[in-house]
Amino acid sequence: MPSPVARRHAITVGLLVVVAAGCSSGDDQTNLNVREPETAATSPEITTAPAGVVSEAGTSVESMAFDPGSRTVAALTADGRTLLLQTSAGTDATPRTTSLPEAGNSVSAGRDGTVLVTTNSGVLQVDCASGAVRDLPVDGGAVSAVPFGDGLAVGNSSGAIHILDADGGVTETIDGLASVDALSAIDGQLTALDTKQTSVTSIDTDRGALGPALRAGEGATNLASSPDGRIAVADTADGELLVFTDDDLILRQRFPVAGSPFAVAYDTSSGIVWVTTTATNEVAGYDVSTGIGVETARFPTVRQPDSLAVDSQSGDLFVGSSDGQGIQRIQARSE
Template structure:
C-alpha cells in the first residue's frame, strides 16, 4: 500500500457571505464521479447474505434495517438482521414515487421525493407530508429541522412540523449529501456541511444565517461522505482512488490516503474507530483504523457486487452492505473482522 498522504491544506473554493449564488454560477465543476461496474464471479461474500432487490440506500434504526429500492417506490424493513430467529423482511410500498434518499430518524426512517417527505416506522406505518420539491437529492436532520438538498444547488429547511420549508439556502451547484456533526463532537457539534459532487468539494454552511463558510476540495471526484462521533468528515474520492478526512471550523483537510480502486460507499464504526470503504472494482470492503489518525488497514472482506450503501449497527457493530444490482443485503458480525 502506498504511503499515507497527510495535509493541513486550507485552500478555499469561494468567498463566504452573500455572494454565494454568484460563486456557484462561476464555480469550476467536474462530471460527478460514479462507481466502477462490479465484476461477477468474485469471492464469496463474508458473513450472511439475505435476498434483497436492487437498492440505493441503507439505514439502521434500533433493531431494524431499512433498504430503499432503486426505483424509489418501496422500502424493505429487515428486523433483527443476523439473528437466528429474525422474522422475514417486510416490503412497504410507498404512497409517493421516486423517493431518492433515506435516513434513520428517531425510532424509524425518513425519506424524500419530489412529492414531499415521508416517515416509515419500524412496523411499516407511513406518515407523509405532501410538498412539491424540485429535484430532491439528499436529506438530513439537525435539531428539530429537516434539511433537503437538491440537484439545483439548494437546501430547503423544514421546521419541526415538516409542512413546508421555512427557508431556502442556495449557492451550491448540487447538494448530493448533507453531513451533520453529532452532539458528541467536541468542537464542531451541529456543524452542517454539503458534499457537492459537481464541485468535488465539502462546503460548510450556517443553517440559521444561510452563510457559506470556507470550503475545501475533495479531490477530483468525491462521491460519498460520513461524519463520525468526533465530527470528522470522511469522504470517498472515487475517481482518484483516495479517501479524505476533514475537521474543524474552518475545516482543514487532515487526511488524504490512497485506497483500493473505485472507493464508493463508506460507513463508520464508532465503537472501534474504524472506517469501512467499499471498492466496487474488486467487490471488497476495507476497514481503516483512524484511532491514531494514520488510517492503518485493519481488515479486508469480500462483498456482494455493486455495493451502493453501507452502515454499521451502532449497538452490535455489525457491518451491513447492500447491492445496487440486487445481489442482496450482506451482514457481517463484528467478530468476523479484527
C-alpha cells in the same frame, strides 16, 4: 502498518478553495466550476464467496441507512418504490416491505425510530416499526436529508439547502452550491457534499450563508460522519479516502484506497470508517483515529456493493448490491 505511499498521501491541513456567501434563489450559478458527478466503478464477476450472510432482496438496492433507535436497516429498492426494513437485533432474515407513495432516490437515518427517503417532491419520513409514511413536501425536491435542530436539513440537486422546523415548514433556504448530494449535521454544524463541484462546504445557518469550502479530491461521491466531528468522504475518481473535521473545516487525512472506493459508513462506537470498493467487490475498514488511516479489516462482498450501512452497537455491516445480488450482513467485529 501504513505503506510508504499512504504516508506520502497523509496531510494534516487542507487548502481552502472556495469561500462562498449565502445566495438568494435568484443568484446566477452559471459560473460554478462543475463536472459530471463520478459514479461507481463496474464490478467484476465474483470469484470469492461473500463474507457473512446474504439475504435475497428480490431486486437491486439503490441506497441503505441504519436507524440506531430501532436498530433497523433500511434498503431502498432500485425502482425507488419500496423500502425494505429489517431489525438488526432479530434473527429473521426476511425484511418487511413498505410501499412508498412516490419513488425515492436515497434513504438516510432520521430520528426517533425513523428513516428519511428523499424524492423529487421532498422527503418521506418512514416509521421503522409501523411502516407509516409522513410526506414532507419541499420546493425543488430533495436528494439528501438529515435531522437538524428540531426538524430537518434538506438538500436538492439544484444546490439549495432548506431548513425545516418540526412541523415540516421551511424556515430558511440557503443557495449557491451546484448540488447538495449529502449532508452532515454534528452538534449544530451543517456540512454539505457537492459532487458536481467535488467539494465540501460548511453551512452557516445563523447567517443563512455558505461558509468555507474545501476541494474533495477529483470526484467525490459519498459522505459519512461521526459525533466526534470527523467527516469521511470517498474520492472515487482519485481512489482516496478523505477525512475532514467540521470544526473550521480542515482536511486532516488523505490516503489511497485501492479498488475504487464508493459507499462509506462510520462505526461510531469503534471509530472505524468502512468503505466499499466496487472494482474489487470488497469492503474495508480503516482506523482514522491517528494521523493516517490504518486498514483494520477487509471482507469480500456481493457484486456491485454500491450501498453500505453499519450497526454501531454490534459492529455489523450491511452491504447492498445494485446488481440484484441481495443484502449482505457481516459480523465485522467477530470475524
